[in-house]
Amino acid sequence: MDFFTYGSELKAPLLMLHASVLIILHFVYMSMYEILMNHYEYVPVEFFLEVVKSNFLGSSLSRELSIPFDTCHNHPAAISTHTYGIERMKLLKISFKWQMLLLKRESLVYIFKYFQRHAMAESTLEATLQYQSSQHKAPLSPRYFRL
Structure with missing residues (x-):
């Protein structure tokens, strides 16, 4: 005081x-x-x-x-012995299970985002191949990319 x-x-x-x-x-x-x-x-x-x-x-x-x-006087279960008091593999498993739970809960969003990114990748690949084939004056696009 x-x-x-x-x-x-x-x-x-x-x-x-x-x-x-x-x-x-x-x-x-x-x-x-x-x-x-x-x-x-x-x-x-x-x-x-x-x-x-x-x-x-x-x-x-x-x-x-x-x-x-x-640190020699620490208890074996003290926080400083392991990360968060548990082994790293157990912490990794818990983190993976948590991510899978979030994936299940928001699965519709993840599926939508997957197809959105897949469509973007396809269009980018097609544009790249068309640009490269127009530079070389050879129709390489149908050979590498087919639907």
Whole structure:
């Protein structure tokens, strides 16, 4: 609670309440004060870092974060051992089943899109072959493309 009031000019009235309620009340009180006074100013990063480092919460946080994370004490079922806590093959199977479920649900759209792309591919192939055959002055199109 001291960290939130450390850099501010206005001190919120503290009641004998739970710590989370006090923090919420402080934020509400400070936001109402800011709205009423219409007072916003830029806080430089250097000033914010000085305030955080000079506060006991900031210094304890920097001490905790300076220690590298040790993975040897992890539980075998921890998230960091596998991707999302399960093997990659099982995750691939689940993803494939999910895609098949979506395919079944939207099958009409997929079928329509398949035939639309097939028609576009046929027309592109025909146009390409006609262009190439007109360049070489030889009728190659019927030989390569028949309906």
